[in-house]
Amino acid sequence: MPAGISERRAWVGLGVLTLPVILVSMDFSVLYLAMPTISRSLHPSATQELWILDVYGFLIAGLLITMGNLGDRIGRRKILLTGAAVFGAASVAAAFAPSAAALIAARALMGVGGATLLPASLALIANMFPRSDVRARAIGVWSAAFAGGAAIGPVVGGALLHHYWWGVVFLINIPVLAALFLLAPFVLPEYRMPATHPFDVLGVVLSLLGILPLVYAVKSAASHGLSVGNVLLGAAGIALLVVFFAHQKRAPAPLVNLSLFANATFSVCIAVALVGMMAQGGMSYLINVYLQSVQDFDVLNAALAGLPMAVTVAAFSIGASRVAAWIGVRRALSLGVALAAAGNLGLLALNVTSPLWVFLVLTAVTGIGYGLQFALVTDAVVGSVPPQHAGAASGISETSFELGTALGLALFGSLATAVFLSRGDGRFADSLGATLDLADGGAGSALAAAAKEAFVDGMHAAALAGGLALAILSVVVALVMRDRT
Incomplete structure (x- = not known):
């Protein structure tokens, strides 16, 4: 442990660091449930609705590298708490936004604050846990917190929206941030990199x-x-x-040290982050549509059906270091990517009338793979650079995750849509939901039945593409990555 940091304080500090991580990941998913209520209250245009949903992710993706570097220079705890203050103030502004434009501005400010929290928390872990084996376990907990936040966001949001107005999905951030401000000065160390060149x-x-x-x-x-x-x-x-x-x-004094990419471990891990999140991002969207529009679950039950995958992601994020210690990092990472590939390819077994347990088993297996690969990737990236550059390195990896999610939605979502429309012979609208509206929601109508079958065909095409990409990447990891102990 660094001078003055006991092991107990470091683990308590890790618990404190999971608080903003959970909030950032929750705020990616919780708003989807609130949008119908927000639309009825603020009457946004179609373009404004998209900006309300997307501006948060845009700002986080664009600022991660910058904020990681800035934290290295001015102090990681300082920028973490500054970002948390911005995030909290923006959350209050969002909760009481009087118009769609005001909500877009508040969500943008939340993105600015959120972009400081992820790289700063990861970089502080590098300071608090200098031993590679202990740091790997700590990063597994961090990864599990991020996955858990994304999973519980819709569930918590659905429960709160059942009783309160839409602004409550933003106000739940405040007590968590208050705990962060109370505890962080006592359990989190400060670290800054001596700066010899201008920013x-x-x-x-x-x-x-x-x-x-x-x-x-x-x-x-x-x-x-x-x-x-x-x-x-x-x-x-x-x-x-x-x-x-x-x-x-x-x-x-570059924001991105390009020499890092000469390290085979670093380069392969960035590729795993990008391709892994492409597959997960694309399939997460499609399986949510599958549960709600094909299997006819409501939003909350669809969110609950996603919990087994979230549990396996969290459990194997925490256990990834043990698996790596048992079989080696290279084999563990290759195995994780292969299991994610198997889970994606297993979705080919789903059809319109598949029982829920088949879906739960397949997504749980996929979660094991994603839990292993994301925890190991994050640890390998942070561990492959000197501690003074951990913020910059984590900014690069987190940007890869964000860009991968966007690409997955675009590429695999577009592939699924193309297959869906090709099956319609001009009868279908642009999406399954719009087509079911044309059929007046009649599950027994020929048009609705054909549209559901066509959507499943499109989901199969996307699952096949994502699964094959992951399978190829698993082989690349096994061949290229130098093993680490």
Whole structure:
């Protein structure tokens, strides 16, 4: 342990660090349940609805690398608490937003605050747990907290919305943040990297100008299909990222140390983060539609059906270090990716009338794979750099996770939609929900039955593509990654 940090204090500090992590992940998912109520109250336009849902993720994705570097320089505990203050103030503003525009602004500010919390908490773990084996267990707990927050968000949100107005989904952040402010000064150490060069402001600007348009273009393509506008926007984002990386080669204190990618472990782990979240992001969306529109579960019961996967993700995130100690990191990571591939491919067994237990078993197996791979990836990335650069490295890995989710929704969601529409011979609307509305919700109508079958065919195509990508990546991990003990 670092000087002055006892092992007991470090583990208590880890518990405190899970608080903002749970909140950030919950706020990705909880708003989907609240949107119908928000729409009735604030009357947003269709475009405003999309911005209410997406602006939070946009700002987090765009600012993770910047905030990770900033925390390394000005102090990781300081930026964690500053970000928590911004997140809390924005949560209150969101809860009492008088208009859709005000809610969009508050959600954007929540994204700014949230972007500080993930890299700062991971970097502090690197300080608090310098021993690699103990740090791996700590990062497993951190990963489990993130997965748990995403899973319980819809359940908690559904229960609260049953009794209270929509603003309560934001106010639940306040008592958790209050606990963070009370405990953090006593159990979390402060760390900052001695700065010998000016902060890379040009790099910050270029990274935002590259990442934000690219993520927006990908999400827009997922929601509305390809268009000239989002293709040009995505191309502009990629071009600016090329300029950003060229600048990073010359910058005296770059935001992204490109030499990290010469490390086979680091590069493979970033690939696993990107492809793994592509598969998970795409399939999470599709299986939620499957449960609600094909199997006819309500929103809360669909959220409850997702809990077994969340439990296995959390359990195997915590246990990933033990598996790695038993069979080696390379084999454990390859196994995790392979299990995620098997779970995705197993979704090919689902049909319109499949019993729920089949879905639960398949997604639980998938959760084992994702739990192993995400915990091991995070530990390998943070552990592959010196502790003073842990914030920057965690910003890179978390950006890969965010970009992977957006790409998964766009690529696998678009594939599923293309297959769905191809089965309709012009009879279907743009989505399964809209088609069922055309059929007046009649589950026995020919149109509704055909649409459900077509959606399952599209989900199968996406599951096959995601499963094959993960299977190939599992082999790459086994062949390329140097084992670590």
